């Protein structure tokens with residue numbers, strides 16, 4: 001597996017040549033569809049056939065790509081697919097501004113450009129043998145999907161798995177049908193909640209995501225907890241992790257900062273002495289307590 005943010009190398013003749021980390025790779029949109037009103041799913045394939053497998057197996061869940069379009073800009077997006085299912089990259093993109101609006105205009109078979117993978121990602125090897133407790137809110141389900149699918153694909157490497165996901169309404173829930181299908185599995189526990197159900201048809205819990213902790217039954221000392229969602233949710237979810245007794249260095253969260261280079265050069269994402277693009281976007285609660293301005 002590649003070291004996070006390590007420049008990729010090619011061997012030309014006998015000379016090892018470092019690839020330019022600012023040079024994007026062209027990828028074709030294979031499939032796209034709307035997950036919610038303003039979030040679209042994109043499945044893309046690297047155009048260079050020699051790079052398809054190396055790119056889609058050499059990344060960690062939790063890493064991100066810099067996605068760009070000529071004349072529209074470049075921005076970081078979490079990879080929502082998993083290296084255990086290589087061949088394609090998947091992204092969930094919320095339409096918020098210039099680049100994302102242009103991405104929403106694209107059709108299948110159009111091209112986008114990618115640099116990466118960047119960031120530290122989740123320490124999946126450290127999670128082997130442990131119970132996993134995932135808590136997602138809103139668009140936080142995008143980076144968590146990568147590590148959840150990874151854990152389910154290598155199910156025998158992990159202990160119990162609990163996945164708690166909260167969205168504002170049923171229509172705001174990403175991958176709703178996928179989660180409905182996953183709920184049928186008997187080798188992990190998936191609980192879904194919505195803040196409100198204007199349809200009156202929602203078959204599961206209603207309430208904030210922390211209300212789902214009543215279902216959790218893990219071995220606290222041997223659990224890794226991961227939270228990803230809007231910053232306002234973190235404090236309440238972390239309080240629940242701590243009530244269970246999960247240690248600070250077993251609690252992980254992904255944090256977002258504006259980014260430019262993605263490789264620790266421009267300083268755009270620096271918080272105190274940490275580069276969010278290289279040292280993050282995944283941090284432990286221990287990091288967050290010691291670098292108070294991270295959240």
Ligand SMILES: Cc1cc2nc3c(=O)[nH]c(=O)nc-3n(C[C@H](O)[C@H](O)[C@H](O)COP(=O)(O)OP(=O)(O)OC[C@H]3O[C@@H](n4cnc5c(N)ncnc54)[C@H](O)[C@@H]3O)c2cc1C
Pocket residue numbers: 064073075076077078079091092093094095096097098099100101139142143255256257258259281
């Ligand atoms: C590590 C990482 C992973 C991300 N993963 C995803 C993802 O999976 N899906 C997704 O939809 N978005 C993700 N984002 C956010 C995404 O990068 C921004 O929404 C993107 O910059 C939007 O580009 P734009 O040109 O469309 O918007 P812009 O025109 O650049 O900005 C639109 C508005 O969003 C604000 N904004 C832009 N970037 C950020 C940011 N990082 N934090 C807070 N406010 C911001 C701007 O100030 C502005 O108000 C991620 C960000 C980071 C740092």
Ligand code: FES
Pocket residue numbers: 258259260261262263264265266267268269270275276277278
């Ligand atoms: S985005 Fe340039 S240093 Fe992090």
